[in-house]
Amino acid sequence: MSTNIREDAEQLVGNGEHHDLTGEAQACFVYTPTKESDGPRRRPKKKRKFSHPSEVLGIRDENCFVPLLNGSEQSEYVDDRLEAFEATWVEQKRLIEAVLDEINASTVDNVTRFLASVDPNEYRNQIPTCIIRTGPAVTASGSVFGLVAGRMAADGKELMINLTPSQCPNLKTALKHIIRQGTSQNPTGDEDADMPTTRQGTRYLNYDLEILYEHMRQHSVKKIILAFQNTEAFDRNLLAELVDVLRSWSDRIPSVFILEIATSIENLQEKMSQATMRHLNGVAFESIDPEQSLEWIFKAVTSPDTRRPLWIGPGLSKLILDRQLEHIQSANAFIQAAKYAYMTHFFANPLSVLLNSKNALKLLQYEHYEALRDLSSFRGFVQDLVEKNELDKAQSLLDDDETLHKNVFEILHLGQTCLQDLLGGLDVLHKVQSSISDKPAMKWSELYIRGMSANLADSTNLRDVLLAVRKMPSDRMEEMLIKISDNSNLHISAIISDLQAMTASINGAGPLRSEFDVRHESLRTTIVAQKVELSKHKAGLSKQDAAYSQLVSRINTTLQEFFSKYLINPKDLVFHEIFLFDLKSPCRDVFTPAPRYAVERALSAPHDYLDCDCCDPGAGRLSSSQPATTILYQLYLESGALINIGDLWLAFYAIVGPEQGEGDETSEEQALALFYRALAELRYLGFIKNSRKKTDHLTKLAWKGL
Numbered sequence: 010m011s012t013n014i015r016e017d018a019e020q021l022v023g024n025g026e027h028h029d030l031t032g033e034a035q036a037c038f039v040y041t042p043t044k045e046s047d048g049p050r051r052r053p054k055k056k057r058k059f060s061h062p063s064e065v066l067g068i069r070d071e072n073c074f075v076p077l078l079n080g081s082e083q084s085e086y087v088d089d090r091l092e093a094f095e096a097t098w099v100e101q102k103r104l105i106e107a108v109l110d111e112i113n114a115s116t117v118d119n120v121t122r123f124l125a126s127v128d129p130n131e132y133r134n135q136i137p138t139c140i141i142r143t144g145p146a147v148t149a150s151g152s153v154f155g156l157v158a159g160r161m162a163a164d165g166k167e168l169m170i171n172l173t174p175s176q177c178p179n180l181k182t183a184l185k186h187i188i189r190q191g192t193s194q195n196p197t198g199d200e201d202a203d204m205p206t207t208r209q210g211t212r213y214l215n216y217d218l219e220i221l222y223e224h225m226r227q228h229s230v231k232k233i234i235l236a237f238q239n240t241e242a243f244d245r246n247l248l249a250e251l252v253d254v255l256r257s258w259s260d261r262i263p264s265v266f267i268l269e270i271a272t273s274i275e276n277l278q279e280k281m282s283q284a285t286m287r288h289l290n291g292v293a294f295e296s297i298d299p300e301q302s303l304e305w306i307f308k309a310v311t312s313p314d315t316r317r318p319l320w321i322g323p324g325l326s327k328l329i330l331d332r333q334l335e336h337i338q339s340a341n342a343f344i345q346a347a348k349y350a351y352m353t354h355f356f357a358n359p360l361s362v363l364l365n366s367k368n369a370l371k372l373l374q375y376e377h378y379e380a381l382r383d384l385s386s387f388r389g390f391v392q393d394l395v396e397k398n399e400l401d402k403a404q405s406l407l408d409d410d411e412t413l414h415k416n417v418f419e420i421l422h423l424g425q426t427c428l429q430d431l432l433g434g435l436d437v438l439h440k441v442q443s444s445i446s447d448k449p450a451m452k453w454s455e456l457y458i459r460g461m462s463a464n465l466a467d468s469t470n471l472r473d474v475l476l477a478v479r480k481m482p483s484d485r486m487e488e489m490l491i492k493i494s495d496n497s498n499l500h501i502s503a504i505i506s507d508l509q510a511m512t513a514s515i516n517g518a519g520p521l522r523s524e525f526d527v528r529h530e531s532l533r534t535t536i537v538a539q540k541v542e543l544s545k546h547k548a549g550l551s552k553q554d555a556a557y558s559q560l561v562s563r564i565n566t567t568l569q570e571f572f573s574k575y576l577i578n579p580k581d582l583v584f585h586e587i588f589l590f591d592l593k594s595p596c597r598d599v600f601t602p603a604p605r606y607a608v609e610r611a612l613s614a615p616h617d618y619l620d621c622d623c624c625d626p627g628a629g630r631l632s633s634s635q636p637a638t639t640i641l642y643q644l645y646l647e648s649g650a651l652i653n654i655g656d657l658w659l660a661f662y663a664i665v666g667p668e669q670g671e672g673d674e675t676s677e678e679q680a681l682a683l684f685y686r687a688l689a690e691l692r693y694l695g696f697i698k699n700s701r702k703k704t705d706h707l708t709k710l711a712w713k714g715l
Contacts, residue, residue, distance in 0.1 A: 077359040078376040086362045086374070093365040094355035097318055098348060101310060105344055108309040110156070116141065116296045117156045120267070123292060124161060129232055129263035136256060138266040138291040140274060143299075153296065154236050154267070161234065168225070169234040174242040180250045184216040191233060192224045218254070222261045232263040240268045241280060249285045256288055299340070303333055306340050307454045310347050313432035318364040320428060321350055322579075322591020323461035330454055332601060346600055354590040360384075363587055369418045378410045381417060381584075390420075390583045417584065424582040428589070430498060434575035435460040437493045438474065441568070444489035445477045463578035471572060479565055482520035483512050483557060486564070499571055504564055511557060521557040608694060609713050612642040633665050637683040638690045640664055645691065645709070651700060652707040658684055 074091045076082040120139055127137045141153065158169045170190045177183035213220050221233070235255075237243060255264045266289065270277050274293060278286055307330070310321065321329075329346045355361045360380055362368055381387055394403040405412040435456050442450035451470070459465050481489065490505050511521060579589055611618050615636055631640055644660050645652070658681075665680045691697050700706040 074356055077357070078374070078380065081374070081376055082359055083374060086359070086368075086377075089362045089365045089368060090355050090359075093318070093361060094352060097355075097364070098351050100315075100317070101347070101351070104309045104312070104315060105306055108305050109340070112297050112302050112305055113153050113156055116153055116294060117160070119294050120153070120157050121160045123294075124157070124167070124234060124265060124267075127265055129259060129265060132290055134256065134259075135288055135290040136252065136259070136264055136266055138268060138289045140268045140270060140277070140291045140293045141296060142270055142273070142293065143296045154238065154269075157236075157267075166229070166231045167234055168230055168232075169236060171236045171238060173238050174244075177243065177247060180247060180254070181216050183247065183251060184218065184254070187233075187235070188216065188218065188221050191221050218258050218262060222258070225262065232265055234265045234267060236267040236269070238269050240270050240277065241272065245280055245282065245285075249282055252285050252288050300334075302340055303330070303343060304452055304454060306343060307457075311432065311453075311457050313429065313436045316425070316429055318425070318588060319351060319354060319361075320461075320579075320589050321347065322589050323458045324591050324593050325350060325596060326454070326461070327458050328593050328597060330458075342600075346596055349599060350590055350596055353592070353595045357595075358587070358590075360587050363417065363421060372410065372414055375410065378413055381413060382407065384584065384586050386580075386583050386585055420583050421587060424584055425588055427577065427582055428579055428585075430575045431460065431577055431579065432457075433496050433498060434572060435465075437496050437499060438465070438471070438572065440492045441474055441478065441489060444481070444485060444492065445474065446485070448473070448477065460576060461579055463576075463580075466573065466576045471576075475565055475568060476525075478568065479523060479525040479561055481561075482522050482526070483508065484520040486561070487512065490564070498575065499567070501564070501567060504560065504567065507560060511553065511560065515553060521553055523554065523558040523561040525558070525561070605711075612639055613713070615639045631664050637661075637665065637687040641684070641687040641691060642696070645696060646713055648709065650709050651703065652697070652709060654705055654707060657707075661687075 074087050076084070076087055120141065123139055129137055143153075154169075154171055158171075161167045161169050168191050170187055172183065172186065176186050224230070225233070237248075240248075255262065258264075268277070268291070274291075307326075311326075329343060329350075332346070333343050355364075359377065362373070362377070391403045391406060394400075394406075406416065435453075438460075439450065439453055439456055442448070456465075459468070459470075465471055478486075478489075487505070487508055490501055490508065493499060494501055494505060515521065579585055582589075619636075631643055633640075641657070641661055644657060648657070661684050662677070662680050665683060666677070688697075696709070696711050697707045698710060700708045
């Protein structure tokens with residue numbers, strides 16, 4: 010071995026240099042540089058850092074929509090769909106943000122007023138505390154804290170620091186976060202960089218509150234505000250330590266706490282120790298009920314006051330609202346679901362390009378017109394034309410693309426107008442219900458779902474509302490008519506004038522009542538043949554009440570005609586598939602996934618996913634051409650709670666092994682390898698585990714459908 014090393018070394022050693030390789034043999038490594046590295050050593054190239062997930066995937070934001078129509082859609086129409094989505098959602102987002110600001114306005118005003126007026130120096134050995142009860146949707150307080158921080162930042166004399174349970178696992182980390190966020194002098198993320206020092210040059214530790222004190226003294230900051238989000242999730246010992254530390258610094262760092270709770274103050278008192286609670290001087294504030302907030306946001310998304318190109322259908326609306334109530338999620342989750350619904354429609358529907366108004370002046374592709382003619386609503390429209398004997402128009406719509414292009418935007422505009430009128434009718438019904446005092450008004454979300462499902466036109470709910478209107482006195486009737494008079498399709502200005510003239514003539518003698526009012530009815534008791542009979546009797550009406558009764562009949566007739574005309578079925582509108590999105594499966598699969606069902610379905614029916622002939626379930630039995638894991642899973646389903654591995658292997662080999670009459674045989678070793686791999690995959694998926702009772706058995710952990 011030493012001789013070989015000597016020969017190799019003599020070839021590598023240059024002239025003028027001698028190496029004595031005599032002696033014992035030693036291991037060595039020979040480095041042979043390539044021609045590219047003969048020059049000076051260069052610094053290795055750094056890996057590119059991606060700042061956005063789309064850059065990691067190599068997708069540009071402007072091309073995130075893909076061509077549809079079997080890939081034949083031109084790029085300009087793809088960009089038009091993206092542009093239409095962005096324009097639609099920007100307007101919706103503006104409406105939602107306006108509602109959120111209105112929802113949080115009262116809470117933000119009260120909290121800001123308290124924080125601006127409180128002086129921590131006036132509290133002896135206590136920390137002034139603002140307690141905000143947000144209810145179950147605790148994540149909704151993020152917007153409240155953001156608005157409060159924005160208002161307090163305008164003053165410049167307070168520092169507001171947000172703390173979450175994940176940022177504060179212990180006291181040292183919590184103090185680091187407070188100092189880092191309070192000073193805001195460490196944008197690079199280096200904890201030891203740019204730390205203030207004393208006049209003697211002493212360096213502070215990065216969790217020393219002296220750093221924050223020096224920053225406050227240099228910038229003339231009066232106090233710090235610590236906002237604890239989801240206070241119940243903080244460790245009680247950590248809260249106690251933070252209170253003790255900040256109370257000891259109260260003469261140099263005046264502090265104010267904001268505690269956000271989801272339950273109640275009593276539960277907070279039980280969570281924290283009595284010693285900690287004695288050091289807090291709290292004032293409680295109630296935020297808006299999460300369900301009420303959700304109603305307001307849903308009203309903003311489906312408001313009849315704003316004309317929009319796209320509406321969310323009743324089935325999808327019910328799915329999103331039920332998920333919000335069942336899982337007690339925040340308003341942000343609903344907003345994300347609504348945005349995903351809008352994005353799904355523009356992403357997957359090539360005809361959504363028609364919602365971009367600039368396409369009204371140019372012809373589309375041939376495939377767009379063929380897709381329009383394939384819509385079920387268009388087919389029904391053509392069938393109606395044929396039944397009306399308008400054969401020429403029907404033929405031109407089916408054959409001529411230019412004729413279809415001229416009519417499609419007119420029909421779309423008409424359909425959107427009808428849908429807008431439907432929402433206006435629902436708004437009128439909602440206002441009428443709110444004017445009836447003896448019955449609670451139906452929520453706007455429920456009214457929207459029932460109205461868009463065409464379940465209100467002949468419903469008992471509508472009949473009850475109209476019956477209650479007939480019994481309303483004149484004062485409440487006038488208030489109701491003024492509420493609904495803003496609807497341009499409801500012509501009641503003359504009725505309001507007549508009613509005001511009637512009420513002015515009674516000179517404050519009391520409200521007028523119609524003949525349908527229960528006060529004008531009385532019960533009579535008659536005994537006939539020892540039997541008691543009850544009968545209703547109407548009292549005589551005054552002249553004013555009789556005239557008011559006639560006016561009430563006019564109002565009732567007007568409302569009936571209005572509701573019968575505008576409470577239509579949206580799916581009867583032509584091209585409703587373009588401006589009404591009601592597919593539940595995309596949102597359900599994304600926001601409420603069912604991974605176990607998907608795994609079981611993939612193992613039971615691999616043909617649905619692989620789309621190959623070998624896995625075709627037409628044969629109705631197991632085949633060796635199917636994946637090994639699928640075969641073993643079917644045998645697994647047929648077994649009991651304990652599975653004998655030997656019996657399972659024999660059954661598996663009987664399917665995978667050589668079949669009679671076939672020349673291609675699978676060896677036992679290959680089948681055993683497939684068996685072990687399939688068994689490992691089932692164990693990884695959580696279907697089986699080793700049995701503790703019998704070493705040669707497996708324990709069944711999951712049953713299909715349970």
